[in-house]
Amino acid sequence: MAKEFDVVVIGAGPGGYIAAIRAAQLGKSVACIEKWKNPAGELKLGGTCLNVGCIPSKALLASSEAFEDASHHLDDHGISVSDVKIDIAKMHARKDAIVNKMTKGIEFLFRKNKITWLKGHGKFTGKTDAGYQIDVAGDGGTESVIARNVIIATGSKARHLPFAKVDNRIVADNEGALAFDSVPKKLAVIGAGVIGLELGSVWRRLGAEVTVLEALPSFLGAADQGLAKEAAKQFAKQGLKIHLGVQISEVSATDSGVTISYADKDGHAQKLEADRLIVSVGRVPNTDDLGLDAIGLTVNERGFIDVDDHCRTKLPGVYAIGDVVRGPMLAHKAEDEGVLVAEVIDGQKPHIDYNCIPWVIYTEPEIAWVGKTEEQLKAEGRQIKTGQFPFMANGRALGINRADGFVKMIADANTDELLGVHIISANASDLIAEAVVAMEFKAASEDIGRICHPHPSLSEVMREAALAVDKRALNM
Ligand code: FAD
Ligand code: NAI
Numbered sequence: 001m002a003k004e005f006d007v008v009v010i011g012a013g014p015g016g017y018i019a020a021i022r023a024a025q026l027g028k029s030v031a032c033i034e035k036w037k038n039p040a041g042e043l044k045l046g047g048t049c050l051n052v053g054c055i056p057s058k059a060l061l062a063s064s065e066a067f068e069d070a071s072h073h074l075d076d077h078g079i080s081v082s083d084v085k086i087d088i089a090k091m092h093a094r095k096d097a098i099v100n101k102m103t104k105g106i107e108f109l110f111r112k113n114k115i116t117w118l119k120g121h122g123k124f125t126g127k128t129d130a131g132y133q134i135d136v137a138g139d140g141g142t143e144s145v146i147a148r149n150v151i152i153a154t155g156s157k158a159r160h161l162p163f164a165k166v167d168n169r170i171v172a173d174n175e176g177a178l179a180f181d182s183v184p185k186k187l188a189v190i191g192a193g194v195i196g197l198e199l200g201s202v203w204r205r206l207g208a209e210v211t212v213l214e215a216l217p218s219f220l221g222a223a224d225q226g227l228a229k230e231a232a233k234q235f236a237k238q239g240l241k242i243h244l245g246v247q248i249s250e251v252s253a254t255d256s257g258v259t260i261s262y263a264d265k266d267g268h269a270q271k272l273e274a275d276r277l278i279v280s281v282g283r284v285p286n287t288d289d290l291g292l293d294a295i296g297l298t299v300n301e302r303g304f305i306d307v308d309d310h311c312r313t314k315l316p317g318v319y320a321i322g323d324v325v326r327g328p329m330l331a332h333k334a335e336d337e338g339v340l341v342a343e344v345i346d347g348q349k350p351h352i353d354y355n356c357i358p359w360v361i362y363t364e365p366e367i368a369w370v371g372k373t374e375e376q377l378k379a380e381g382r383q384i385k386t387g388q389f390p391f392m393a394n395g396r397a398l399g400i401n402r403a404d405g406f407v408k409m410i411a412d413a414n415t416d417e418l419l420g421v422h423i424i425s426a427n428a429s430d431l432i433a434e435a436v437v438a439m440e441f442k443a444a445s446e447d448i449g450r451i452c453h454p455h456p457s458l459s460e461v462m463r464e465a466a467l468a469v470d471k472r473a474l475n476m
Pocket of ligand 1: 013054174
């Protein structure tokens with residue numbers, strides 16, 4: 001007889017595994033279906049984020065930053081080093097060890113919370129009075145389970161271009177780009193989005209000459225354009241070449257390299273030759289081969305599952321979260337939706353304010369924001385006031401040799417409520433958390449300006465930017 005569960009989660013990425021844990025905490029019987037295998041053929045929990053996304057990319061960003069510091073910036077401190085070398089295999093081994101520690105951590109959490117890990121590919125086969133029927137096809141055969149509630153958390157995969165076949169050696173998506181076995185002399189990147197900038201930065205710091213080709217005429221269109229302009233300036237200084245407004249017509253790869261043919265922003269035909277290419281042009285939801293038709297669920301024209309504000313699909317007891325539904329494709333957004341759905345199933349009334357989900361791009365400097373950009377607010381006709389403060393005037397930033405960038409705060413011109421906070425600086429990923437708390441509590445810029453911040457710390461720039469909204473920054 002098929003095993004029955006209160007909740008079956010399909011997918012154990014940050015959305016799915018967190019949903020499973022929260023549902024188990026709330027006393028439900030929970031199973032989570034996951035099929036991910038690493039290159040060694042081992043089954044792994046954690047999804048894109050832990051295996052080929054957030055965690056390995058941040059490990060490589062840290063290694064490459066240490067290499068760049070040792071190669072170029074330690075001299076500023078009076079420290080001389082010579083003959084700085086990077087052992088790429090060792091760098092990857094460190095990254096793999098971090099990934100392994102994290103994925104093993106989820107296995108531990110599953111055991112601790114008595115969550116059953118069903119190993120294999122999950123697919124709906126129908127519905128009975130007892131619940132939804134799901135087949136799990138694993139190495140040892142197919143098992144059927146019945147779920148009173150199902151959470152679809154199947155995530156996303158890299159979008160590929162029809163004319164650029166990905167082999168993850170010469171032409172790579174995120175998976176290959178996180179595992180290049182040597183530093184390419186010349187690296188091309190298609191797409192100046194988050195992955196292109198982060199992984200482009202990794203290989204540039206390690207010595208590659210990196211050229212990024214972007215279709216859109218503007219840089220980082222989703223970010224506040226004040227930040228985008230500063231980022232473009234910093235990246236150009238670092239030697240990252242970014243060509244905007246291009247139209248790529250052909251990618252031809254051989255065993256040893258790749259040629260990309262494109263029209264530049266003025267329509268002139270160009271060819272870019274490189275040893276390797278990263279294709280980072282966005283991600284598509286994993287909704288194929290899920291058996292959705294067996295339960296009467298369809299996907300929208302972009303392949304996403306439609307849900308309401310509580311991640312409910314049109315079918316009772318079927319929810320979808322994370323990259324497979326609308327909203328930003330971010331791990332913390334998926335996690336929050338996982339908690340929300342588990343609590344909805346438990347009869348609680350949780351809520352997510354999607355305006356308060358922060359964005360971070362882990363380049364150097366980091367770029368982080370929450371709320372709306374100046375351009376969005378002006379387009380909405382909002383009366384706003386802004387305050388900006390540079391890290392150049394902050395003692396801690398000078399001390400750690402990271403004085404580039406600024407904080408920009410935007411508040412309502414009449415009520416002073418914070419509407420957006422935009423940071424480009426070292427550790428912006430940590431600094432933004434204060435702004436998220438402030439916005440969740442509907443704080444005014446004056447609230448941040450009146451709060452005591454530790455000295456000397458980068459966080460003082462948050463306070464100064466808040467004071468600058470009222471034209472009363474103290475150190476400028
Ligand atoms: P996923 O993490 O994609 O997990 C889905 C899981 O479902 C997978 O393990 C898959 O194997 C499994 N699955 C799918 N179909 C089935 C099925 N039928 N049966 C069984 N299992 C199935 N986000 C951030 O917030 N910060 C970052 O720094 C960041 N860095 C990133 C770097 C890179 C290179 C990439 C590619 C992404 C990054 N992201 C980052 C995005 C983040 O990884 C995703 O938003 C997040 O993983 C989405 O979580 P999820 O649970 O929805 O899906
Ligand atoms: P993206 O959506 O961030 O950027 C893709 C870029 O490719 C866009 O600028 C787009 O205009 C461009 N593009 C699309 N088609 C093109 C073409 N034919 N030629 C040239 N340019 C083209 O997508 P990306 O970088 O692949 O990342 C996917 C998602 O993963 C991100 O949107 C983000 O949600 C998530 N992610 C988050 C990270 C973080 O939070 N730090 C890090 C990495 C990924």
